[in-house]
Amino acid sequence: MKITLDDQGRVKLGRMECAVVVLVFLSAVTFSLETLPDLSPRFRRGLAVFEVFSVFCFTGEYAVRLMYARPRRAYAFSFFGWVDLLAILPFFLSLGFDLRAIRLFRLFRIFRLFKLTKYVKGMNRLRQSFQMVREELFLFFFASGIVIYLLAMGIYHFEHQAQPDVFRSVFDGIWWAVCTLTTVGYGDAYPVTLAGRMFTVVILLTGLGVVAVPTGLISSALSRIRDDEQRQEMSG
Amino acid sequence: MKITLDDQGRVKLGRMECAVVVLVFLSAVTFSLETLPDLSPRFRRGLAVFEVFSVFCFTGEYAVRLMYARPRRAYAFSFFGWVDLLAILPFFLSLGFDLRAIRLFRLFRIFRLFKLTKYVKGMNRLRQSFQMVREELFLFFFASGIVIYLLAMGIYHFEHQAQPDVFRSVFDGIWWAVCTLTTVGYGDAYPVTLAGRMFTVVILLTGLGVVAVPTGLISSALSRIRDDEQRQEMSG
């Protein structure tokens, strides 16, 4: 095992990094398998053993990282320091308590997945493009919020009388508005009155872009940043 | 409280602006809460008190703005002048009448939300990009209208016989066409006959862009305008 520090002072564990990635993947799979309703007791025991093994490994990794990090506090209080800690903490906490009550904590095990992001290069370009269109993104999310609220108010007004069980309050309207504007359209709620339908048609045709434009903004910002990089490489 | 006029003669209220934004947000939340079916009478009374308080504040704001605006009529008949007025008028109108009959007016309370747009900078870029692709947007909305009408006529023709309750008239067809072309697809209406399905498949694959292209136009116009601004800053 080779232990080095990268140029930002983060511990790199050489070949071990790969093993951790594999373990994180396996851990995600086993956590999914655990939720299957009809598992044989033997298979379930196998999953539990693997769980103990993986927590053991992650604990060891956390200890090594903490030991070699300079300064130590920089790692402990960094984003990935917290993720690494939260990936193992729920297991130890659940030892002393009733398992069912603490089940909610186990959800934090999914934080382990975030560790994978450490291993992927090139996130920089994506971060840059987000920064480039930050203001427009904010504006569109803000506009989305307003459009969704207006839609929710409108549909509650038009449909509450006709479908009191479906549109019980404005909050049901918000759920419907989000499902409609993102074009998911589950079909659990939809307008049935003439006024409600006309309202929906007008809003859909004019307001659909409010949710869809941000996607286009990010993708065009990404291509621009890639172009700029290429031009700099060619001229530099 | 500091009162100034911006370069377009609009009244700016200094620190009060922030308070108004918060009040508009709270007002939107309370209006949503009011529609919840199972509220305790005490909580409902609290919401009513807050309603009176917020209308009092908005009225005061309206008065201050009206007083300091030069010329006064410019504010009173401006877009935000109307919004500010409509945000408070329904409350006063409902005092003398039966509340249930005038309930529809209360929908105008959502106009308060529009006041938020005053406080956001950078809308200019968005407006510019809309103006840049104005003609294409009109063309595509026009084409959307025609495609939706043709779809509605076609589906009514193909499906009316098979599903007389679902496709009662061309207007049901319009509702279906809008839900389909925007890819919402609630599932409350869909073709079941072979002819209707073949018709839908052909139209979907060729006509989907009619509704989706405008979104792409706006996002690419936005990135172009941002690029032009950056180039001017760098060269200027």
Add this chain to the structure above:
Amino acid sequence: MKITLDDQGRVKLGRMECAVVVLVFLSAVTFSLETLPDLSPRFRRGLAVFEVFSVFCFTGEYAVRLMYARPRRAYAFSFFGWVDLLAILPFFLSLGFDLRAIRLFRLFRIFRLFKLTKYVKGMNRLRQSFQMVREELFLFFFASGIVIYLLAMGIYHFEHQAQPDVFRSVFDGIWWAVCTLTTVGYGDAYPVTLAGRMFTVVILLTGLGVVAVPTGLISSALSRIRDDEQRQEMSG
């Protein structure tokens, strides 16, 4: 009424053009109203009278255009010549026959709507952008066809046993594939078996772009053509 010929030899009818646009719109609305199930006999008679009146106007327009066009055959056999003829022909054909049998012809009345496109300028830019990405569009439509066929074959194989009523043949699979790849998702057909769902998940995540990319191609081609025009105007 002023009658002129534009530079391509087409008859222009001056102020009458506007009247025709209004008439086409009204005609589209009345045709929709006719399909409403619960109309009073009097209203229905009014619609019939308007129908006769509009056909009378369109016939007059057709005669004027035919008379003044040079050469006459160029108009008679042009696209809009056919549309103008088909817009009035069904009415005259239905006089001598049983109305119910010929009802299908009345669908051609919606061709009247196409006449509207004559009055809109700026379609050129759109046509150019289509020509610009012609090859890519063909490739993507071709690829869409293959992906949809493979999806249909796959889902039929995986789901026919489990849902023989929903996926009766590959053609039901095609309907499901189109509704899924365009993300409409009515919910009248969806996989329920594990294999079918895994198949759908893989195809959805990799093949969604096959249907969505053409939209992006057209919108970016449109912005490019607009840019080129602007540059030519500035330099020219």
Add this chain to the structure above:
Amino acid sequence: MKITLDDQGRVKLGRMECAVVVLVFLSAVTFSLETLPDLSPRFRRGLAVFEVFSVFCFTGEYAVRLMYARPRRAYAFSFFGWVDLLAILPFFLSLGFDLRAIRLFRLFRIFRLFKLTKYVKGMNRLRQSFQMVREELFLFFFASGIVIYLLAMGIYHFEHQAQPDVFRSVFDGIWWAVCTLTTVGYGDAYPVTLAGRMFTVVILLTGLGVVAVPTGLISSALSRIRDDEQRQEMSG
């Protein structure tokens, strides 16, 4: 029949290529027709005869290609060599065995369709654009995987208690997450609890782009490559 080798040593069969394309199309259609439940025995026999005929043709084509290819192994082990072989193999394999057991192999007949891609020029541009945005595509598919897993875990946690039949395990959650993020929204599974809905709203509004951005990346890469080609043609 003219037999030539293209510059990469692949056998070109002159006019026969067209015949093969037509045969592949017809073969795809007949395979679909075969799955129709209510076919007359005579029609079914006709389909079987056509099947024998098409396999005979494809076998002949395979033999010719194999004979003339230099070196022979290059064709036999190339991608299209395998496709050509798999397009005819299932037929011969099924002769000696029980037909029903080997039916699964017949699915490979759809490989015939892949042969069509050989005949289409211009795929190069598309391949280039994929290569151009390879890294971003990988990142986004990776991020999609994580977002879908987190969504599945979250929705299972929030909805399992309320809808144990719909969200039986995390795998049902994955199915729901894919259907939701791609905005297909069949409506066979959707959250009903307040927590589940709030979770879905937040994830939908922030994570929708994870699945949609790759489409925008490919289309903007495609337009860039076309631009570069045009500029080279103009300057060269």
